[in-house]
Every structure is written in structure tokens, then in C-alpha cells.
Amino acid sequence: MSNAKTDKPIKKRKVKLEGDLLNYKGVWVLVESERGHVHPVSWELMGQGRLLADQLGVELCGVVMGAPGPELQAQCEAAFAYGADRCYRVASPVLADYRNVPYTQALTDLVNQFKPEIMLLGATTLGRDLAGSVATTLKTGLTADCTELAIDPEDRCLLSTRPTFGGSLLCTIVTLNYRPQMATVRHRVMPMPEAQPERSGLIVDVDPHLVETDVITKILDFVPDDQSGKPQLPYAEMIVSGGKGLGKAENFKLVWDLAKTLGAEVGASRAAIHAGWIAADRQVGQTGKTVRPALYIAAGISGAIQHRVGMEASDCIIAINNDPSAPIFDFAHYAIVGDCVQVLPALRKTFAAYLGKP
Amino acid sequence: MNIVVCIKQVPDSTHIRVHPVTNTIMRQGVPAVINPYDLFAIEAALQIRDTHGGKVTVITMGPPPAAVALRKALAYGCDEAVLITDKIFSGADTLATSYVLASAIATLGKEQPVDLVFTGKQTIDGDTAQVGPGIAKRLNLELLTYVSKIVAVNREAGKIQVERRAEGGVQLLETRLPALITMLEGTNEIRFGSAPDMFRAARAEIRTWDRESAGIEDLKKVGLKGSPTVVSRVFGPTPRAEKAQQIAFDPAAPQAATDALLEKVLAEIPKVGKELERHKVEAGAGANHE
Structure with missing residues (x-):
């Protein structure tokens, strides 16, 4: 093969x-x-x-x-x-x-x-x-x-x-x-x-x-999950996700900041999870969650199939990546070729102004 | 306790690259590792052995280089290893794979009855999670998938209690041995092998079984011939019909670009505008309560 x-x-x-x-x-x-x-x-x-x-x-x-x-x-x-x-x-x-x-x-x-x-x-x-x-x-x-x-x-x-x-x-x-x-x-x-x-x-x-x-196997107890405080990615209508292109763990804060302004959920690529930048239950993709939001902002995510199949049904995909040949630009709706560290704060200000927030 | 752990050697997926022109998998230089999910199965098996005695035998079906993965498992502390390898096994899907592994486990069981079989939750290259259930059904073992914790093992009564991750909660299950457990990730941490185990692993002789020694009874059930599923096409992703709209970004005036972007999005994808409006309203309502 x-x-x-x-x-x-x-x-x-x-x-x-x-x-x-x-x-x-x-x-x-x-x-x-x-x-x-x-x-x-x-x-x-x-x-x-x-x-x-x-x-x-x-x-x-x-x-x-x-x-x-x-x-x-x-x-x-x-x-x-x-x-x-x-x-x-x-x-x-x-x-x-x-x-x-x-x-x-x-x-x-x-x-x-x-x-x-x-x-x-x-x-x-x-x-x-x-x-x-x-x-x-x-x-x-x-x-x-x-x-x-x-x-x-x-x-x-x-x-x-x-x-x-x-x-x-x-x-x-x-x-x-x-x-x-x-x-x-x-x-x-x-x-x-x-x-x-x-x-x-x-x-x-x-x-x-x-x-x-x-029947040999018996159910002795069932403890339902406590859903409070857990990410609700599958039904989120707005998601901001970060990937390895953010460069380092500290830069993930820019993703959280933008998400907070938008009232969006935070997602991540497998690479960001593996790097230990964020908890595994935030993973979007084939081995994570599948999402269908109205707005999906992908910051520093290359767009491998593993990630793509988990989010390509989004109505609007905005991709930010400093590599113009990143596969994510093949299926995003809007592309900004640039450094996430510069683009994310600007994007946050734009949305904050629109939403009338600080 | 006689415990068998099934593992698989997989390419380290973080190193897999697709050739940009030919769209083929570039395997050269991709290191092979024990499927990461299997490490949780190995550790769970070793912990039961350490408490209750007995031995852990690690097995894999694969080409001869898969012996490296077995040797690594011995270095972690597994007692014995069997490589199940035969040219006729190649091209197997999950149904054919579970037949070979089940046959080999049955053969091991003739030497000494098997109490527990462990597998990982799934492999990182196939991601199917089908081989564990397949082995359990073929050997008529009680099946416990997505196990997050071994709660108690009662060797004399031949019983085991586990916590199993279900949708929306955790089941506490009790069953009789022999059973097959697929272990959930993140449930334990693989130990560092001890120095004696590492020396032993380096020199250990790994038993190698072909179709005959693995006890395969029906050659029509193995390899490509024994696989009901066939891969009919492998392909790269297709770009969306319309190209992404480029928003020019000038680091000197970053917000000019993002303002232009929002204007475009609002004009072209009404659903995003609606969602933002809804959020405006919700945020306003929330502010009143603060």
C-alpha cells in the first residue's frame, strides 16, 4: 500500500x-x-x-x-x-x-x-x-x-x-x-x-x-456525568480554535480572549492537545468532537483531514495562518495570511466594537 | 492470573506526511511505536499481576519488525511475548485480524487457561475499536469496553468489577472471568521498566508463531481473503469549489483587515450576523443582572 x-x-x-x-x-x-x-x-x-x-x-x-x-x-x-x-x-x-x-x-x-x-x-x-x-x-x-x-x-x-x-x-x-x-x-x-x-x-x-x-455481567451502579463547567462544543454556534501555529502555550490565551468577547466555545487541533496547551476534551476532529457552528475561527491550524472532518460543516470558517499553503485555506471561507499573535487581538477588537463590549 | 495483552505496532502518526504532489503516504523514516492506547492496557495488566500474581503475555499480529514493539512491552515488565506473523495474514481487516488473535489466545489457553485479555481502546492508525469486541465474541468472553478503572479483582470467586465509560455517565459493572477489557486512555501511566526487565527484554527470545503454531483452523478466514471489507479508493481531500476569500493583512494596521473581514462576513453569511445579534441581546440581558 x-x-x-x-x-x-x-x-x-x-x-x-x-x-x-x-x-x-x-x-x-x-x-x-x-x-x-x-x-x-x-x-x-x-x-x-x-x-x-x-x-x-x-x-x-x-x-x-x-x-x-x-x-x-x-x-x-x-x-x-x-x-x-x-x-x-x-x-x-x-x-x-x-x-x-x-x-x-x-x-x-x-x-x-x-x-x-x-x-x-x-x-x-x-x-x-x-x-x-x-x-x-x-x-x-x-x-x-x-x-x-x-x-x-x-x-x-x-x-x-x-x-x-x-x-x-x-x-x-x-x-x-x-x-x-x-x-x-x-x-x-x-x-x-x-x-x-x-x-x-x-x-x-x-x-x-x-x-x-x-446474563453474566451485572450493572451495580450508574453515575451520571456532571456537565457543569464542561465544554459544550457539539452544539456551540460559535467556536474559536487554536493549533500549533500559535507558536507557544502562552499564545493560546489570545484564543481564550477572543472566545470570551464572542461568547464562543474554545476548541483545539490534535497537535495543540498533544503539545499540552489545552485539555483533551476541547479537541475538534476525527478523534475529538464534531462540530457544526455558524462561525468557526481557526487560528494557527493547518487543516489536516483529521481536523477538517470535525468542522467542515461550519457555515463560516475563518482561517488565520502564516503559511499561505496551509491546507485549511482550501476549505475555509475567509483567509487571513498572517501571524495569529497580531491577527487575534485585532479580530477581538473588531468584534468587541461591533458587540459594544470593552 | 493468566493475562494476555494484545498490542499493535503503528507508525507514529504525528510524523506521517502526505506527498504534496503525488498524494501518497510518505512512510520513509516514520518511526514505529506501540499504539499509544495499548500502553494503558499493558499497565492495567501489569498492576493486576503485581497484586494477584500470575503472568502477562503480550501478543501482536504483524510483520517481523513488530517484534520491536513486543520487546518494548517486555521492557515495561511483561513476562512473555508472542509474535504472530505469516504472509497470509497480510491485508486483514478487523474481522480477519480478530480471528487470528482469537485463535492465538485460544492456543495460549491450551497451555494454561486465560483469565483476562486486554486491548487498548482503539489504534491510532485504524481508529476502529473493532478488534477487541471481535476477539471477545469469537472466544465467548465477557466484554467490557471503555474501562476507566479496575475496581476489584476477586481471583478465588473468578469475578471482576470495573467502571465503564458510557454515554452520559459511568457504569459500575461486575462480571465473571474470563473477560476481555478494552482500556480507556488516560486511566493510568505506563511505568518505567526496571533495569532487570530492560536487560531481560533485550535478550529475551520472542516466540514467533505462523499460521500452524497459532492454531489457525480455517485459512479462508485470514488475511485479505478473510476480510469482508475492501478499500476501493484512497484519496486526498478536495478543495471547496469556491476559493477562500483572501483578506489582505498589513501588520502596521491590523484592525483595518479584521474590520473588513467582519463587514464581508456580515454581508455574505447572514447566519453569523444572527448569531452575533443573539449574543448582543444575551450579553445585554446578562448585564442587567450584574
């Missing part, structure tokens, strides 16, 4: 589905919930799944799992509102909280019974734990942390694109002669679809036949 030329197909291997694999139809999205709360990535995937299902001319189905009760009904109805045609409702007291073994067993059985061609899960701790397990029990292909999903019009295969080589290039991965084709996608990578409350669909109830005494 070391000399793999890019921008050319490496090889076009023919897909030849045989026997039972021809019966796999439809696009599934796992509706991930913990303690009654659906993770928003599930609805983002529902929006993406709708596009794939329409292109294939097949049904979009939600998979809803948990303890029996009105919450599952509400989750099915929400799934319809976000685009599902059908929901598989798998209810059992054993599924009340996420545990690997019962969830893996229930989802594996469901796939074997109803045979979807595509199954999408959020790249959360739950989704990655479950997807990696189910792909193994089903012996099929799984592509993690995709940034783009599409259908190959020639052979109806799922084209899963993700960063590779530590985020320096992109690659497209296909699952040839195995079904379903599985993929995970991180939170905020796909846009949130608009809910259509008038949509409805068909609920199919499935009994997973799980018995608590068969």
Missing part, C-alpha cells in the same frame, strides 16, 4: 451476491437510547438512512430496544417522524440498560430474521461496542466513524468513506459479498433532519427471548 496512488480506484472488485444474501433488503438504523433518552446521533442517521433507502427504493427501518413500556412506543413514533417506514420493537426487561451480551444476541437474531442490506449505528461508546460485536457474530463488514455514506449506482453497494492513516487521507470502503453492510457515524457528522410529526409507520414487535439469569 505504501505506493498506492490516490484519486484512482485501487481495484474494482465485482460484487456477486449469492443464495440467501440476495434476500437482504432495506436500510436499518439502531435507535440508541440509555435510560429513556435517545441519542441525537440516531435521528441524524435516520435522515441519512432516508436518503440511502430512497436511492435504493427500499424501506427505512428503526430498531428500538429496551425495557417494555411507553418509552419504546414514543421512540417508535419519533423514528417515524424522522423518516422511518417501519420499526422493530424489541422489548425485554433484560434490555433495560445497555449490556453487551444481551444486546448483541437480540440484534444478531433480529438481523438474521429480517435481513437488512445496510445497518447504521452511532459511533458512540454503545454503538461501537455493539457494532463491533454484531459484525463479528454476523461475520460481516463494518466501517467505523464514516464521514460520508453513498450508494454505488452500478452495484447498489454502500460506499463508506472515512479518514485513514491517522487522518491524513480519506478512503472509501465497501463490503463485497457479505450482508448486511454495517457502518458507524459520529455524532454531528450528518445534519439533523427536520421531524415530521404527521408521519407514521408500522411497528413490528419482536420477543428477544432473553432471561436475566443467563
Whole structure:
């Protein structure tokens, strides 16, 4: 692979589905919930799944799992509102909280019974734990942390694109002669679809036949996170991020100053985190948070794919870098070639004057 | 306790460069290291051994130079190392990789039953987090992913308690051994190897297993042939259709440039203007309370 030329197909291997694999139809999205709360990535995937299902001319189905009760009904109805045609409702007291073994067993059985061609899960701790397990029990292909999903019009295969080589290039991965084709996608990578409350669909109830005494792993306690004082990057509408181009740790203060004037969140590139200039929970990018703000100011960030896939959905990207050939200028909307140490204070003054602040 | 740690040798990603003209990966001179996430798995395993006795065996699947990573793990204090290497393993995706590693762990288990298997959270070159769950499923081990703390190990009862990072909180889980744990980053700090361990590592003989000694039963499940996923295309990023608008910057009059920039942004991207207006209002409202 070391000399793999890019921008050319490496090889076009023919897909030849045989026997039972021809019966796999439809696009599934796992509706991930913990303690009654659906993770928003599930609805983002529902929006993406709708596009794939329409292109294939097949049904979009939600998979809803948990303890029996009105919450599952509400989750099915929400799934319809976000685009599902059908929901598989798998209810059992054993599924009340996420545990690997019962969830893996229930989802594996469901796939074997109803045979979807595509199954999408959020790249959360739950989704990655479950997807990696189910792909193994089903012996099929799984592509993690995709940034783009599409259908190959020639052979109806799922084209899963993700960063590779530590985020320096992109690659497209296909699952040839195995079904379903599985993929995970991180939170905020796909846009949130608009809910259509008038949509409805068909609920199919499935009994997973799980018995608590068969499950070895027990949940003794759950301690919810204290969110106070933690950065809320995924939903921030304005973000100022700093990278290695700031030169030294002290200069990161200029990023904080600008963010304070704007009322913005502070982000950082992986390089700045590795340099120890700022806490790891501020990282924006493939191995950090994915963000979609109205305004993203990138100060001293080169713009490697690792960072780009985490923020390129921003409405307005302002890039400041003293290297005119930095890749960030290939996808920013506004470019200032200059030294961050000079530009950031000026930018702060400009915004302060506009906002009527000191 | 008989503990196995799975590690991977990876290129140090901070040194990877893409050739600006040909868009190919430049691997020459890129140092190889133990996947940084695996160090947390090694340290967690060593701590359990230090408290409860037993041994830690470190294994990796990879080309012969991966022995360097194993030797490094021995220098940290791991007791034994096995390199699983065979030409037919190359081109493996995560499903095929987990098959080979699971086969090797099962083979080790024939010498002495394995109580715990550790992996890192994910690798820095693949970033998939799929191999750990894959091994657990194939060996029917209880799976504990994203473990942030080993709370208690009860060897006699064959039980373990851990804290697991879940979405929005931390689960306290109890399970029976044998189990597979994927260790979260930042949860411990890899020790400096002791001088005797370093000397031992330098001279140690590293067991090398091919397909036969690793106990591979089905050759159709390994390497490229055993991989359901195929990379169909590798490519560099595409620039946005419209080029970024250059704002001329003169260090002598820095604010002239930033004022011009804001004017342009407000005229061209209304959403930013709306966001700033909202903030103006919020800031004003906040001021009244102060």
C-alpha cells in the first residue's frame, strides 16, 4: 500500500451476491437510547438512512430496544417522524440498560430474521461496542466513524468513506459479498433532519427471548456525568480554535480572549492537545468532537483531514495562518495570511466594537 | 492470573506526511511505536499481576519488525511475548485480524487457561475499536469496553468489577472471568521498566508463531481473503469549489483587515450576523443582572 496512488480506484472488485444474501433488503438504523433518552446521533442517521433507502427504493427501518413500556412506543413514533417506514420493537426487561451480551444476541437474531442490506449505528461508546460485536457474530463488514455514506449506482453497494492513516487521507470502503453492510457515524457528522410529526409507520414487535439469569455481567451502579463547567462544543454556534501555529502555550490565551468577547466555545487541533496547551476534551476532529457552528475561527491550524472532518460543516470558517499553503485555506471561507499573535487581538477588537463590549 | 495483552505496532502518526504532489503516504523514516492506547492496557495488566500474581503475555499480529514493539512491552515488565506473523495474514481487516488473535489466545489457553485479555481502546492508525469486541465474541468472553478503572479483582470467586465509560455517565459493572477489557486512555501511566526487565527484554527470545503454531483452523478466514471489507479508493481531500476569500493583512494596521473581514462576513453569511445579534441581546440581558 505504501505506493498506492490516490484519486484512482485501487481495484474494482465485482460484487456477486449469492443464495440467501440476495434476500437482504432495506436500510436499518439502531435507535440508541440509555435510560429513556435517545441519542441525537440516531435521528441524524435516520435522515441519512432516508436518503440511502430512497436511492435504493427500499424501506427505512428503526430498531428500538429496551425495557417494555411507553418509552419504546414514543421512540417508535419519533423514528417515524424522522423518516422511518417501519420499526422493530424489541422489548425485554433484560434490555433495560445497555449490556453487551444481551444486546448483541437480540440484534444478531433480529438481523438474521429480517435481513437488512445496510445497518447504521452511532459511533458512540454503545454503538461501537455493539457494532463491533454484531459484525463479528454476523461475520460481516463494518466501517467505523464514516464521514460520508453513498450508494454505488452500478452495484447498489454502500460506499463508506472515512479518514485513514491517522487522518491524513480519506478512503472509501465497501463490503463485497457479505450482508448486511454495517457502518458507524459520529455524532454531528450528518445534519439533523427536520421531524415530521404527521408521519407514521408500522411497528413490528419482536420477543428477544432473553432471561436475566443467563446474563453474566451485572450493572451495580450508574453515575451520571456532571456537565457543569464542561465544554459544550457539539452544539456551540460559535467556536474559536487554536493549533500549533500559535507558536507557544502562552499564545493560546489570545484564543481564550477572543472566545470570551464572542461568547464562543474554545476548541483545539490534535497537535495543540498533544503539545499540552489545552485539555483533551476541547479537541475538534476525527478523534475529538464534531462540530457544526455558524462561525468557526481557526487560528494557527493547518487543516489536516483529521481536523477538517470535525468542522467542515461550519457555515463560516475563518482561517488565520502564516503559511499561505496551509491546507485549511482550501476549505475555509475567509483567509487571513498572517501571524495569529497580531491577527487575534485585532479580530477581538473588531468584534468587541461591533458587540459594544470593552 | 493468566493475562494476555494484545498490542499493535503503528507508525507514529504525528510524523506521517502526505506527498504534496503525488498524494501518497510518505512512510520513509516514520518511526514505529506501540499504539499509544495499548500502553494503558499493558499497565492495567501489569498492576493486576503485581497484586494477584500470575503472568502477562503480550501478543501482536504483524510483520517481523513488530517484534520491536513486543520487546518494548517486555521492557515495561511483561513476562512473555508472542509474535504472530505469516504472509497470509497480510491485508486483514478487523474481522480477519480478530480471528487470528482469537485463535492465538485460544492456543495460549491450551497451555494454561486465560483469565483476562486486554486491548487498548482503539489504534491510532485504524481508529476502529473493532478488534477487541471481535476477539471477545469469537472466544465467548465477557466484554467490557471503555474501562476507566479496575475496581476489584476477586481471583478465588473468578469475578471482576470495573467502571465503564458510557454515554452520559459511568457504569459500575461486575462480571465473571474470563473477560476481555478494552482500556480507556488516560486511566493510568505506563511505568518505567526496571533495569532487570530492560536487560531481560533485550535478550529475551520472542516466540514467533505462523499460521500452524497459532492454531489457525480455517485459512479462508485470514488475511485479505478473510476480510469482508475492501478499500476501493484512497484519496486526498478536495478543495471547496469556491476559493477562500483572501483578506489582505498589513501588520502596521491590523484592525483595518479584521474590520473588513467582519463587514464581508456580515454581508455574505447572514447566519453569523444572527448569531452575533443573539449574543448582543444575551450579553445585554446578562448585564442587567450584574
